Amino acid sequence: MVPAEPIVDIRGLRKRFGSNEVLRGIDLAVAPGEVVAIIGRSGSGKSTLLRCINGLESPDAGTLAIEGRPMRLDDPRAMRDLRQRVGMIFQSFNLFPHLDVGHNIMLAPGLVKGRRGAQGEARARQLLARVGLDDKFEAMPAQLSGGQQQRVAIARALAMEPQVLLCDEITSALDPELVAEVLAVVEMLASEGMTLLMVTHEMRFARKVADRVVFMHEGAIHETGPASELFTRPQTTELRQFLAALD
Amino acid sequence: MVSLDFAAVLEQWPLLVQGIGATIWLVALAATLGGFLGIACAWARTWGPKPLAWLAAGYVESIRNTPFIVQLFVIFFGLPSAGVRLSPEWASALAMVINLGAYAGEIVRAGVEATPRGQVEAGLSLALTPGQVFRRVVVPPALARVWPAMVSQIVIVMLGSAVCGQISARELSYFANLIQSRNFRAFEAYLVATAGYLVLAIALRRLLLWVGPRFLFGTVWRG
Numbered sequence A: 001m002v003p004a005e006p007i008v009d010i011r012g013l014r015k016r017f018g019s020n021e022v023l024r025g026i027d028l029a030v031a032p033g034e035v036v037a038i039i040g041r042s043g044s045g046k047s048t049l050l051r052c053i054n055g056l057e058s059p060d061a062g063t064l065a066i067e068g069r070p071m072r073l074d075d076p077r078a079m080r081d082l083r084q085r086v087g088m089i090f091q092s093f094n095l096f097p098h099l100d101v102g103h104n105i106m107l108a109p110g111l112v113k114g115r116r117g118a119q120g121e122a123r124a125r126q127l128l129a130r131v132g133l134d135d136k137f138e139a140m141p142a143q144l145s146g147g148q149q150q151r152v153a154i155a156r157a158l159a160m161e162p163q164v165l166l167c168d169e170i171t172s173a174l175d176p177e178l179v180a181e182v183l184a185v186v187e188m189l190a191s192e193g194m195t196l197l198m199v200t201h202e203m204r205f206a207r208k209v210a211d212r213v214v215f216m217h218e219g220a221i222h223e224t225g226p227a228s229e230l231f232t233r234p235q236t237t238e239l240r241q242f243l244a245a246l247d
Numbered sequence B: 001m002v003s004l005d006f007a008a009v010l011e012q013w014p015l016l017v018q019g020i021g022a023t024i025w026l027v028a029l030a031a032t033l034g035g036f037l038g039i040a041c042a043w044a045r046t047w048g049p050k051p052l053a054w055l056a057a058g059y060v061e062s063i064r065n066t067p068f069i070v071q072l073f074v075i076f077f078g079l080p081s082a083g084v085r086l087s088p089e090w091a092s093a094l095a096m097v098i099n100l101g102a103y104a105g106e107i108v109r110a111g112v113e114a115t116p117r118g119q120v121e122a123g124l125s126l127a128l129t130p131g132q133v134f135r136r137v138v139v140p141p142a143l144a145r146v147w148p149a150m151v152s153q154i155v156i157v158m159l160g161s162a163v164c165g166q167i168s169a170r171e172l173s174y175f176a177n178l179i180q181s182r183n184f185r186a187f188e189a190y191l192v193a194t195a196g197y198l199v200l201a202i203a204l205r206r207l208l209l210w211v212g213p214r215f216l217f218g219t220v221w222r223g
């Protein structure tokens, strides 16, 4: 197999908050359609890494390219262009509370892509159907369960037609019985070829869906490999301890 | 025992109606433009570049720490020496816009500052510009959060417009004053004016509390 050109290409990425060096030189190349699960202790820099990839944090050093195009933090238009290609889903859903579900989904395509009116609505309904919420177009976010809100957030991100989706612990704020419905949507996206970088504590899910697992430790990629190997034969003591602490 | 003669006041009803109309016009203008000015100020102080933030802070503090009637006099008696001559009504409207803008700026700012960080990040991650995020994501829920305070402030400004009669702006209190100077029924004239303000204030408060969630920041805000 000829290795495809990486869709996300991170080299030597460094980030510090004051004296706290959170990312200490990250190298990570993600192939199109690849599903990467990022695991690691609290504070190891997982969120910061994801946030750098769509420019919510600005790295101090290193390079970052999406689809071969280097990120240009100083150019707001280039950043918005990048964010159309890299969607992000958050732990706390972050639906817009004043807009109903349909308008949560249609807001950005309408403003950014000029896709308004019937066209925008048809697309929003289609996306809602994909996440299993066809009947919630008119519902307000506050009327939905956490799992439903997170599925709306996924539909909202998909509405921008991203090539890459960043998921930061998207099931961590959910009641246990609602986790499965959200993971099912993620699994569907993975099977359809979406490139996914997901920070997760759902090890069973990572094992099932991820092509590759990245274990972060103290701001660096400490160990990485296919899920089957990483979980069954961890090479470093840190990963062994991390996995042991989960059981 | 006072003998009250309301008929002597009420027979001047066309003047009273004109005064009420003018007061409504003043508060409508002040609420609309002052509201926008307040949002702009809140933006400048929270999201704006430093110089703008300082400018907005200076404006807000100088208005909030001086009496409205002095602001009115500065505009009506002071501006002509700078070559700007306004009618009493327009001077009153301007003073009310500037006054409400400052208070609304503080009120809206509180709402903006209570916006969860994640809302802004969600907007940015959907490729919206910072301006779009502020207008479409931040402001509507911020307004919803502070709407009761905003409504109270608008009512206060409406009641404060009574002093605009001092520069002969032809609003409700001006006409009450005019009527009592004609028929010497001061008590009755001002009681009628009081009733007028009371009804206006209650109606205004109810109207705004009804309008806000439906048309300003509720589910209808879709644009």
Ligand SMILES: Nc1ncnc2c1ncn2[C@@H]1O[C@H](COP(=O)(O)OP(=O)(O)OP(=O)(O)O)[C@@H](O)[C@H]1O
Binding pocket: A017, A020, A022, A040, A041, A042, A043, A044, A045, A046, A047, A048, A049
């Ligand atoms: N905006 C910020 N300002 C200052 N420090 C920050 C900021 N964001 C993150 N940090 C710090 O950076 C470190 C890494 O944070 P990060 O959120 O990336 O960790 P994480 O691996 O996602 O952890 P968790 O599993 O708890 O979400 C932490 O020590 C955190 O306190």
Ligand SMILES: [Mg+2]
Binding pocket: A046, A047, A048, A168, A169
């Ligand atoms: Mg995190």
